[in-house]
């Protein structure tokens with residue numbers, strides 16, 4: 516291992532076994548952090564279980580990282596994982612999951628759109644034998660109808676074309692057993708569409724419905740383009756159906772072209788050949804050009820994905836893992852695969 520990757524190497528993780536780990540990805544959420552922490556403590560303390568809060572700073576630029584460090588030194592239940600830069604929510608989640616040591620792990624958003632009050636209900640389902648407790652949104656306050664409609668259509672399309680059943684209207688808010696987390700960690704892909712990966716794991720799943728609240732403070736990190744990218748990511752990660760569509764479309768167009776050719780031959784034989792057809796020629800050429808570009812783009816989407824997978828870059832780079840030293844004593848180093856990956 517070279518010296519660069521050594522510099523990246525975080526301190527060995529300090530862990531004790533806990534009953535529950537909560538993973539929260541955080542990117543520029545300074546305004547909601549005190550609320551988040553307060554509400555989590557209010558919900559978790561009365562449950563009388565041992566727990567840890569794994570707060571992942573995904574390269575925030577608003578000072579969230581500093582606030583988190585303060586929290587980690589002040590509170591014995593907080594473990595802060597700071598990434599070296601912004602890697603995106605999916606990578607931040609993966610980093611957080613890799614640092615957990617609970618029998619059960621719950622993922623929730625920092626903005627309190629996923630109410631921590633439901634944790635006891637999730638734990639009850641877990642104790643009843645479910646490995647995954649999925650939270651399905653019954654309503655989504657504070658989200659535009661465009662976002663709701665596009666999400667609705669997207670889930671339906673994705674389930675129709677992929678072999679993995681991805682529960683509709685569920686987000687990353689969920690509970691996973693240690694077994695499910697271990698299975699998830701076996702998936703090495705760089706293109707991480709987490710909702711799909713969770714579903715891929717399978718295992719007994721229980722679904723609980725809830726009303727999604729509006730953001731407690733701050734602004735959503737998503738825009739239309741970002742969501743479109745995520746949708747494309749979801750589809751191309753879990754299905755090659757679009758490639759088949761391109762083939763079918765090609766077949767259809769070839770069939771139409773042949774019929775059109777036959778029609779011209781017949782027309783010429785029956786009615787003679789008055790030269791013309793310039794507009795139809797242009798129409799056919801542009802139509803064909805459009806379809807060809809679309810298909811090449813589609814193929815490119817998959818080739819691009821393969822390209823990034825073959826690089827085998829690490830999913831994230833950890834700047835540091837900070838935890839109140841009083842919190843625990845046993846050491847348990849991080850999984851080796853992260854370091855192999857970091858040295859590439």
Ligand code: UDP
Pocket residue numbers: 539540541542543544573601602603604607623624625626628734735736737
């Ligand atoms: N997030 C992150 N990295 C990013 C973008 C978002 O860790 O690059 C976190 C963010 O702090 C929040 C969660 O992902 O805890 C969900 O983000 P957001 O609320 O903006 O998404 P929405 O709820 O609008 O889908």
Ligand code: MG
Pocket residue numbers: 624626628730735
């Ligand atoms: Mg949100």
